[in-house]
Amino acid sequence: MKSKAPKQIEYGFNEMPPPGQLLILSLQHVMLMFVSIGLAIIFAGQINGSTEFTATLVMLSMIAAGIGSIIQSAGFPYIGSGYLCPNICGPSYLSLSLSAAWVGGMPLVRGMIFLTGLVEMAFAPLVHKLKNIFPQFIVGLVVAMVGVSVIRMSVISFFGLEFRADVVRGGDIAIGAISLLVMVFANIWGRGLVRIYCLLIGMVVGWIASFIILPEYFLKLQILKSCPMFALPVIGPEFRHISVRADMLLPFLVIAISGSLKSFGNLLAAQKASQPELKEVDYTRIRKGILADGVATAMAGLLGGLAVDTSSSNIGLAGSTKVLSRWISVGAGVMFILLAFCPKVTWAMSLMPKPVLGASMIFAGCFMISAGLQEMFQETWDSRKTFTVGIALFFGLSTAFLPGLYARTPAYVQAVFTDPLPTSTVLAIILHLLINLDRTVPKMLRRIGLSTTGGHK
Amino acid sequence: MIACSRFSHPLALMRLVAAISALLLVTGCNARRDGDALDLSVYQYRDTRDLVRFAYDAARVLERGGLDSLAAFRAHRNRYRTSEFYLYIYDMHGKNLFHAGMPRLEGRNLSGLSDINGKRVLRLIVQALDDPDNPHGWVHYSWWEPGKFYPVTKSSCHFRVKTPEGEVLFAGAGIDYPHEEKEFVRIAVDGAVALIGKKGAAALAEIADPTSGFNFRDVRVFAFYPDGELLISPVLDDRAVPLRLLECRDEVGNPIFAGAVKRLETQDRVWSVFMARSRYQRQLVKKCLYLRKTRLDGKVICVGAVTDLPQPP
Numbered sequence: 001m002k003s004k005a006p007k008q009i010e011y012g013f014n015e016m017p018p019p020g021q022l023l024i025l026s027l028q029h030v031m032l033m034f035v036s037i038g039l040a041i042i043f044a045g046q047i048n049g050s051t052e053f054t055a056t057l058v059m060l061s062m063i064a065a066g067i068g069s070i071i072q073s074a075g076f077p078y079i080g081s082g083y084l085c086p087n088i089c090g091p092s093y094l095s096l097s098l099s100a101a102w103v104g105g106m107p108l109v110r111g112m113i114f115l116t117g118l119v120e121m122a123f124a125p126l127v128h129k130l131k132n133i134f135p136q137f138i139v140g141l142v143v144a145m146v147g148v149s150v151i152r153m154s155v156i157s158f159f160g161l162e163f164r165a166d167v168v169r170g171g172d173i174a175i176g177a178i179s180l181l182v183m184v185f186a187n188i189w190g191r192g193l194v195r196i197y198c199l200l201i202g203m204v205v206g207w208i209a210s211f212i213i214l215p216e217y218f219l220k221l222q223i224l225k226s227c228p229m230f231a232l233p234v235i236g237p238e239f240r241h242i243s244v245r246a247d248m249l250l251p252f253l254v255i256a257i258s259g260s261l262k263s264f265g266n267l268l269a270a271q272k273a274s275q276p277e278l279k280e281v282d283y284t285r286i287r288k289g290i291l292a293d294g295v296a297t298a299m300a301g302l303l304g305g306l307a308v309d310t311s312s313s314n315i316g317l318a319g320s321t322k323v324l325s326r327w328i329s330v331g332a333g334v335m336f337i338l339l340a341f342c343p344k345v346t347w348a349m350s351l352m353p354k355p356v357l358g359a360s361m362i363f364a365g366c367f368m369i370s371a372g373l374q375e376m377f378q379e380t381w382d383s384r385k386t387f388t389v390g391i392a393l394f395f396g397l398s399t400a401f402l403p404g405l406y407a408r409t410p411a412y413v414q415a416v417f418t419d420p421l422p423t424s425t426v427l428a429i430i431l432h433l434l435i436n437l438d439r440t441v442p443k444m445l446r447r448i449g450l451s452t453t454g455g456h457k
Numbered sequence: 458m459i460a461c462s463r464f465s466h467p468l469a470l471m472r473l474v475a476a477i478s479a480l481l482l483v484t485g486c487n488a489r490r491d492g493d494a495l496d497l498s499v500y501q502y503r504d505t506r507d508l509v510r511f512a513y514d515a516a517r518v519l520e521r522g523g524l525d526s527l528a529a530f531r532a533h534r535n536r537y538r539t540s541e542f543y544l545y546i547y548d549m550h551g552k553n554l555f556h557a558g559m560p561r562l563e564g565r566n567l568s569g570l571s572d573i574n575g576k577r578v579l580r581l582i583v584q585a586l587d588d589p590d591n592p593h594g595w596v597h598y599s600w601w602e603p604g605k606f607y608p609v610t611k612s613s614c615h616f617r618v619k620t621p622e623g624e625v626l627f628a629g630a631g632i633d634y635p636h637e638e639k640e641f642v643r644i645a646v647d648g649a650v651a652l653i654g655k656k657g658a659a660a661l662a663e664i665a666d667p668t669s670g671f672n673f674r675d676v677r678v679f680a681f682y683p684d685g686e687l688l689i690s691p692v693l694d695d696r697a698v699p700l701r702l703l704e705c706r707d708e709v710g711n712p713i714f715a716g717a718v719k720r721l722e723t724q725d726r727v728w729s730v731f732m733a734r735s736r737y738q739r740q741l742v743k744k745c746l747y748l749r750k751t752r753l754d755g756k757v758i759c760v761g762a763v764t765d766l767p768q769p770p
Contacts, residue, residue, distance in 0.1 A: 042769070046743065048730055095740045102709040102732050102741075156770045163767035165636065167503050167541070407739045414739060 010196055011325040013083055013274035025323055026331030028200040029086055029314050032364065033069075033336060034349040035157075035357045036088035037062065040306050041350060043094060047101045055343055056233040058350075061089050061305035062340035068296025068308045069333030072289060073326040081289030083270035084318045084329040086336075087296050090309030091153060092262065092419065096255050097306060100248055106238035106304065108245060112252045113307045115244060117298025119256035120263070124291035127264065128283050130429075137376045137385050138428050139281060142265040142421070143272060144372025145396065146312045147365040149262065149421040152400060154313075154365055158358030171214040176355030179206025183363045187320060196321045199360055206356035217353045224351075227344040239304040254415050258422040259309055263293045265421055266310040269368055272375060273319035316364025319371055388431040396424025501767050502636040508542055509593055509614050515544045516616035516628040523620035530555045531563075542630045549625050551579040558603050572599040573608050575668040584670060586617045586627055590647040594629065597641065597673035602633060609633045610674055612641065637674070639728070642747050642764040645671050649678045649760050650751045658753060665689045680753075680760045683718050688758060707731035708741050717748045718759060725750055730766065742768060 011017050017025060040061045044054035068087030075082040093113070100108045134142075158180075160172030183202030186194050194201065210217040233239075267289040271282060293310055300308045314332075318324050339345050376389065399406060399417050406417050417423050433440070495513050497506040515537060519526050527546065530537060534557050537544035543558035551568025568579045576598045585594040594615030599608040613631030620626065649671050652660040664671045664678050671678040679691035685703040692700065703715045709732050717729045726749045732741040748761035 046730070048728075099709060099732075099741065102707075102711065161770040163502060163636075164770045166767075166770075167507065169503065403739065404737045407735075407737055 008322055009324060010322045011328075013324045013326050015325050016327050017323075017325055022325075022327060022331050024197060024200070025325070025328045026335050028197060029084075029317065029328060029332040030335045030339070031200060031203055031349070031352075032313050032317055032360055033065065033086055033088050033311060033332060034346075034352065035313065035361065036065070036091065036311070037346065037350050039089045039091060039094050043098060043101070043306060046098055052234050053236060053238065055231065056235065056239065057305065058346060059231075059233045059340045059343075060239070060303045061300065061308075062336050062346070064296065064300035064303050064305035065089060065308045066333040066336035066340065067299060068292070069336065070330050071296060072292045072310065073329035073333070075326060078291075079288055079295065080292040081267050081270065081285045082326055083267065083274050083285070083289070084315070084324050084326050085266060085270045085289065085310050086314045086329045086332050087293070087308040088311040088314075089306040090259060090297075092259060092309065093255060093307035096251055099251075100245075103248070104243055104245060107241035107243040108248070110239075110242045110301045110304055111244040112248055112301070114242065114298050114301030115249070116252050116256040116259070116307060117294045117296070117301055119253060120260045120294030120297055121291055122294075123257065123260040124287050124294060127287045127290055130264075131281070131283055133429050133433060134281065135379070135432065137379050137389065138425075138432060139268050139272075140372045140374070140376025140378070141389055141392065141428055142372070142425050143269040143375055144369050145421040145424045146262070146265040146269050147316065147368025147370075147372060148397070148400075149265075149419060150312050150316075150361050150365045150368075154358050154361030156358070157354040158362060160354045160358075162354075169214070172353075172355045174213055175206055175210045175353055176359045178209045179203065179356045179359035180362055182206065183359060187363075196323050198321060199317055199363060202363070203352070203356055203360060206359060207352060210353040210356065214353075217351075220351050221348065224344055224348055227347050229344045230341055231343050232341065235304075242302075250415075254418070258418050259297070259307075260290055260293070261422045261425050262312075262419075263290055263310045265425065266312055266315055269312070269319070269371065270310075270315045272371060273315065273367075274324045312368060313361045313364040316367040317360075320364065320367040384435045388428055388435055391431055392424045392428035395427055396420045399423050499640045500638055502638065504541070504632060504636060505612075505638055508630055508632045511539070511542060512544065512614050512628055512630040513593075513616055515546075515630070516618050519546060519620065519626065519628050520618045521621075523622050524624060527555055530557070534560070542632050544628060544630050546626055546628045547579070547582075549583065549627065554626065571668075574599055577668070581670050582613075582615055582627065582629065586615055588644070588648055588651075590651065591644045594627070595641060595644055596670065597635070597676075600631065600633070610635065636767070637676070637765040639745060639747070639764060639766070641673075642676060642745070642762045645673075645676060645678050646747050646749055646760055646762050649680070650749050653680075653751055653753055653758075653760065661688055676762050676764055678760065678762045680758055682756065682758055683721070685714070688753075691761075691763065708734050713746055717746055717761070721748060721750045721759060742766075 016022070037058055040058045041054060044057050049057065065087045072080045072085050072087060073082060074080060093116070097109050097113065100112045158176040159168045160176070161168060179202045182205045183198050186198035186201050190198055264286060267286045268281065271278065271285060275282070296308045300306065379385070395417065397420050400420050406414055409417070416426060495510065497509060500506045500509065522529065530544070530546070537557040544555070545553065545557065546555040547553050550566065552566045553562045553564065556562045570579060571577050578596065578598050581596045581598065582594065585591045585596050595612060596615070597612045600611040601608055611631045611633055612635035613629050615627045615629035618626050618628055649664045652663065661680065663669055664680070666672070677691060678689070680688040681702055682688070685701060687700065687702065690700060703712070703718065705714055706712050711731060713729055713731045717727050720727045726747070729746040729748070730743055731746060733744045735742045743766040744763055745766050746761055746763050748759050751758060751760055
């Protein structure tokens with residue numbers, strides 16, 4: 001069962017760390033996973049949910065993410081990638097979930113998230129079909145774009161911004177910079193424990209710095225006084241029903257496919273970090289991973305939590321610390337479930353200063369971007385690849401640079417040009433197929449016996 | 458042999474992290490705010506909070522130092538002018554005593570000054586300072602930046618100060634292109650309800666007057682009977698195309714007014730969030746309806762206004 005870890009890897013993906021380390025390493029990942037709990041709080045705030053509703057939504061979302069993390073990483077026979085790839089509340093689902101909440105309340109949110117999960121599950125077996133259209137450089141592009149996709153959220157958090165167009169405080173920048181530098185320095189120059197716990201150390205230092213630089217972060221902790229240490233979810237009427245609406249199927253279908261592609265990218269990144277020795281993508285693990293993602297999302301809908309998704313930041317953290325044991329993901333999942341019943345701890349974590357969270361995501365995202373670029377340029381480069389990657393990047397990144405532009409495009413354009421990761425992926429695949437038609441078509445014709453001349457040299 | 462074999466005391470680190478976390482939790486839970494009379498919790502944006510804090514602090518300096526402090530304000534003019542806002546001090550008759558942004562206004566009486574929309578700014582400020590529902594003296598109007606030649610929307614807050622010499626002055630500061638705060642709408646609607654309580658039907662014309670404090674930027678205080686019959690339209694004159702308010706739905710189909718009126722049966726005031734379309738965004742944007750119940754000539758009426766809500770960054 002125990003695989004030999006390649007050089008420089010602290011814990012290989014099949015290795016089990018000693019219990020004490022497993023606990024702290026899991027905690028380090030849990031701290032990063034807490035970033036997404038803010039989404040459940042934002043969601044509840046946007047629909048004017050009561051405190052009770054908010055607490056229950058946070059709990060159920062954490063339980064769903066925890067179970068999802070376990071399913072994804074435990075190494076079950078037919079489901080789960082078996083990589084360190086925890087689940088979190090998916091940021092890409094927030095906007096659409098809110099629209100559903102406005103139209104039909106929590107029952108509709110639950111129903112639509114459940115259907116989204118089913119779509120992802122249906123997508124999983126198709127992933128083998130992608131085998132021929134995902135050469136190594138596109139895999140690298142996808143992994144890099146996973147890192148790019150967290151830029152927006154991480155930078156917004158790094159600068160401590162709460163609302164659009166509000167002022168950015170120098171204190172927040174200082175807190176973010178201190179956290180990030182501590183993480184980076186601990187990772188580069190740290191030895192042993194300091195290196196593998198670099199994120200945790202950076203978070204604690206950043207949190208303490210925030211109390212000194214901006215005391216309001218300290219004062220915010222007063223809310224914890226009224227939080228109970230242990231609590232069970234209060235299942236109100238909004239969590240007892242489930243419904244679907246035909247007119248919301250299309251947008252949720254689009255987000256489901258987009259989410260599947262994002263998970264595809266995350267799982268590829270996890271595979272590249274965990275099994276760098278692989279010459280070709282192991283699609284069986286990817287398929288099982290996407291299936292687990294779909295099951296976790298469907299389960300989140302049934303439970304009454306927000307949709308869950310694989311976490312790019314946690315994969316980045318694993319890659320940068322070279323601690324890749326899947327048991328850490330399982331441990332983080334178990335911790336997440338247990339902490340769901342401890343509101344005081346949950347709220348304390350959600351009060352972590354945004355610049356510290358932003359620094360953590362930047363730290364993790366750096367690994368994803370550089371790992372993807374390295375992967376991409378390992379192949380011999382030619383002008384076909386230049387245009388495939390270049391055009392995919394131009395239009396993929398433009399969805400982040402020019403969101404207002406795409407808001408005025410026809411609906412069918414909006415459906416494809418959503419976020420950098422899915423847009424770049426889809427475009428890269430299409431362009432790769434298109435640009436290589438002169439090579440693939442004669443090959444296909446020869447295979448079916450329709451052509452005997454020409455062909456690719 | 459992998460590097461982890463060197464780690465001999467993981468539990469020690471775990472204990473350290475747990476101890477620090479516990480310390481933070483305990484000290485954080487017991488933290489208290491210092492005795493500060495200024496409550497900024499109603500404001501959602503930092504820009505607004507910074508502005509109020511800026512004007513409030515200057516007002517306290519004026520209160521302590523009295524008229525002598527005006528010389529200090531002038532001597533340290535740059536301290537009271539930032540890239541975002543500047544301080545000014547007037548007496549209650551409209552005479553400018555200090556202006557960090559436009560020193561040429563000092564010594565002049567500007568009580569008759571109107572903005573480009575006809576709003577008598579100084580008169581609105583004095584009204585705001587007298588309004589118990591407007592604790593930070595908010596006024597909204599058009600102004601211009603020093604050295605510029607085009608109008609900008611502005612929101613200013615003001616604090617009344619009684620100097621040790623017995624003079625009553627006010628200190629204020631404004632921000633260009635302000636964020637729409639829910640508090641601004643609350644002040645306008647609560648003020649309208651108070652005015653109706655005081656003047657009855659005669660208040661309606663004043664509330665509908667575009668130069669009054671009840672109308673600013675896209676905010677317009679309106680009034681209607683619970684059956685939907687309009688007293689002041691939330692949009693334009695509805696004589697051409699009658700507006701069926703209770704049938705209006707937002708972008709996701711929620712009957713906002715009907716829902717809010719129903720909730721008013723058991724409450725005195727309601728906030729209803731609804732979704733609107735924005736040309737510049739893919740997603741719908743949130744707006745908010747604030748509605749209050751009051752009486753006019755013995756009949757129940759609803760008074761309200763609509764505002765934008767902060768958007769995620």
